[in-house]
Amino acid sequence: xxxxxxxxxxxxxxxxxxxxxxxxxxxxxxxxxxxxxxxxxxxxxxxxxxxxxxxxxxxxxxxxxxxxxxxxxxxxxxxxxxxxxxxxxxxxxxxxxxxxxxxxxxxxxxxxxxxxxxxxxxxxxxxxxxxxxxxxxxxxxxxxxxxxxxxxxxxxxxxxxxxxxxxxxxxxxxxxxxxxxxxxxxxxxxxxxxxxxxxxxxxxxxxxxxxxxxxxxxxxxxxxxxxxxxxxxxxxxxxxxxxxxxxxxxxxxxxxxxxxxxxxxxx
Amino acid sequence: xxxxxxxxxxxxxxxxxxxxxxxxxxxxxxxxxxxxxxxxxxxxxxxxxxxxxxxxxxxxxxxxxxxxxxxxxxxxxxxxxxxxxxxxxxxxxxxxxxxxxxxxxxxxxxxxxxxxxxxxxxxxxxxxxxxxxxxxxxxxxxxxxxxxxxxxxxxxxxxxxxxxxxxxxxxxxxxxxxxxxxxxxxxxxxxxxxxxxxxxxxxxxxxxxxxxxxxxxxxxxxxxxxxxxxxxxxxxxxxxxxxxxxxxxxxxxxxxxxxxxxxxx
Numbered sequence: 001x002x003x004x005x006x007x008x009x010x011x012x013x014x015x016x017x018x019x020x021x022x023x024x025x026x027x028x029x030x031x032x033x034x035x036x037x038x039x040x041x042x043x044x045x046x047x048x049x050x051x052x053x054x055x056x057x058x059x060x061x062x063x064x065x066x067x068x069x070x071x072x073x074x075x076x077x078x079x080x081x082x083x084x085x086x087x088x089x090x091x092x093x094x095x096x097x098x099x100x101x102x103x104x105x106x107x108x109x110x111x112x113x114x115x116x117x118x119x120x121x122x123x124x125x126x127x128x129x130x131x132x133x134x135x136x137x138x139x140x141x142x143x144x145x146x147x148x149x150x151x152x153x154x155x156x157x158x159x160x161x162x163x164x165x166x167x168x169x170x171x172x173x174x175x176x177x178x179x180x181x182x183x184x185x186x187x188x189x190x191x192x193x194x195x196x197x198x199x200x201x202x203x204x205x206x207x208x209x210x211x212x213x214x215x216x217x218x219x220x221x222x223x224x225x226x227x228x229x230x231x232x233x234x235x236x237x238x239x240x241x242x243x244x245x246x247x248x249x250x251x252x253x254x255x256x257x258x259x260x261x262x263x264x265x266x267x
Numbered sequence: 268x269x270x271x272x273x274x275x276x277x278x279x280x281x282x283x284x285x286x287x288x289x290x291x292x293x294x295x296x297x298x299x300x301x302x303x304x305x306x307x308x309x310x311x312x313x314x315x316x317x318x319x320x321x322x323x324x325x326x327x328x329x330x331x332x333x334x335x336x337x338x339x340x341x342x343x344x345x346x347x348x349x350x351x352x353x354x355x356x357x358x359x360x361x362x363x364x365x366x367x368x369x370x371x372x373x374x375x376x377x378x379x380x381x382x383x384x385x386x387x388x389x390x391x392x393x394x395x396x397x398x399x400x401x402x403x404x405x406x407x408x409x410x411x412x413x414x415x416x417x418x419x420x421x422x423x424x425x426x427x428x429x430x431x432x433x434x435x436x437x438x439x440x441x442x443x444x445x446x447x448x449x450x451x452x453x454x455x456x457x458x459x460x461x462x463x464x465x466x467x468x469x470x471x472x473x474x475x476x477x478x479x480x481x482x483x484x485x486x487x488x489x490x491x492x493x494x495x496x497x498x499x500x501x502x503x504x505x506x507x508x509x510x511x512x513x514x515x516x517x518x519x520x521x522x523x524x525x526x527x528x529x530x531x532x
Contacts, residue, residue, distance in 0.1 A: 054405055056401065056404060056405065080407040080409075081407070083404075083405060083406065083407040084406075084407045086405065088402070088405040090398045090401070090402055091398070092397070092398070094397060094398035094399050094401065094402035095399075096394075096399055096402075096403075097394075097397070097399070107406070107408075108406050108408070111406070111407075111408050111413075112407065112408075153402075
């Protein structure tokens with residue numbers, strides 16, 4: 001495999017403890033410096049895949065490589081060392097609710113470096129400035145709107161200038177302005193930090209505007225991959241239904257149920 | 268018939284093994300990891316101090332007020348009983364020994380479990396439900412070292428201090444009722460207390476009890492929080508379990524410790 005791939009997922013399978021198989025023989029690569037989207041319906045295994053890449057879960061079979069290292073074979077200390085070079089934006093931010101925005105951003109710097117307080121202050125303010133929220137440094141997470149909280153979380157995740165950024169549903173529940181802001185930030189921060197980004201999302205319109213490459217997953221498998229233009233032009237019916245938001249198609253509107261008439265007439 | 272009994276026994280056995288033995292095993296491993304990762308709680312003691320404020324200082328009101336009332340009730344009930352035998356001067360001894368040996372550690376432990384234990388479980392459970400613990404792990408920070416261990420040690424340190432304050436307030440409550448309200452001789456009240464209460468036998472054993480209760484309650488609280496299913500229902504269930512399990516653990520441990528410590532010699 002080419003050495004310029006920062007992330008390589010090879011033949012990965014994964015099941016939860018209850019036996020539910022969520023990933024079935026997944027293969028994908030994320031080239032260095034690119035923004036790659038993993039798209040698909042809710043519950044298709046996107047977030048699980050992201051957690052496998054971050055080493056929060058381990059696959060039943062196959063390999064996950066990040067920067068040439070097999071994540072699922074690392075010892076705890078090695079995994080923690082690798083994670084210092086990763087940043088992750090959680091679906092709802094996951095800010096520490098007992099700390100101010102500033103303290104949230106400074107958290108990793110305090111934990112992993114011996115930098116003097118004055119430098120930590122400058123760095124944290126620079127990260128907040130990058131997401132436009134330097135003025136909200138003293139606000140607590142409960143005082144932030146959903147979009148602002150997501151931006152503070154983004155500033156926190158880039159605190160140590162990660163080589164790999166992972167975004168878990170970054171657009172969920174945001175108003176159109178916040179959504180656009182987050183989208184722009186993902187692209188801009190990726191390019192200015194020289195990082196590589198993986199965006200897990202089902203927000204088609206926003207994602208196709210900002211990413212370089214798309215993996216479309218369905219029922220635990222990669223069903224389609226290509227550039228945003230190839231995705232828009234794709235003939236695959238399930239992908240078309242997903243991209244154009246059609247209510248019925250390969251993914252049925254109705255959850256499987258017994259016959260409607262019989263169900264109503266039954267005692 | 269035999270088959271039915273065997274089936275019932277099997278179901279009971281499975282329930283005990285799955286619900287209790289497994290969980291106890293996980294809880295023991297969790298305690299081991301907590302102890303192993305406790306270094307940061309002492310190297311960066313401000314983390315533990317902050318938790319001592321939340322678990323200890325914020326529990327002061329309930330502990331002090333309860334201690335005062337328990338002492339006042341002891342004063343009334345103790346006087347009522349002792350006066351029948353003409354030994355009302357021994358009220359100070361009765362109040363202080365009851366508090367230092369039993370009521371101080373046990374009642375303070377029960378209050379600590381419901382005030383601070385439940386808060387610890389709910390906080391850790393909610394941190395888990397809102398992915399704060401996962402976020403910490405993804406930032407290469409071990410939540411057991413950063414979140415669990417400081418809370419554990421804060422509880423262990425706070426509990427004996429709270430029990431001591433509870434006992435002190437109780438003695439004061441007994442004094443208010445016995446001496447100030449009823450009129451028991453003040454000199455007898457204090458001097459008999461001084462003569463009868465032994466530092467090692469009574470006070471130290473009481474402190475050991477409260478320390479053991481502190482370990483038990485905080486261990487249960489942090490474990491239940493960390494193990495809570497990440498849902499509203501899961502966190503509320505874990506909080507309830509903390510209070511119920513801690514209370515039962517305190518009462519059971521109290522019996523065992525009392526049997527070991529005070530053998531009537």
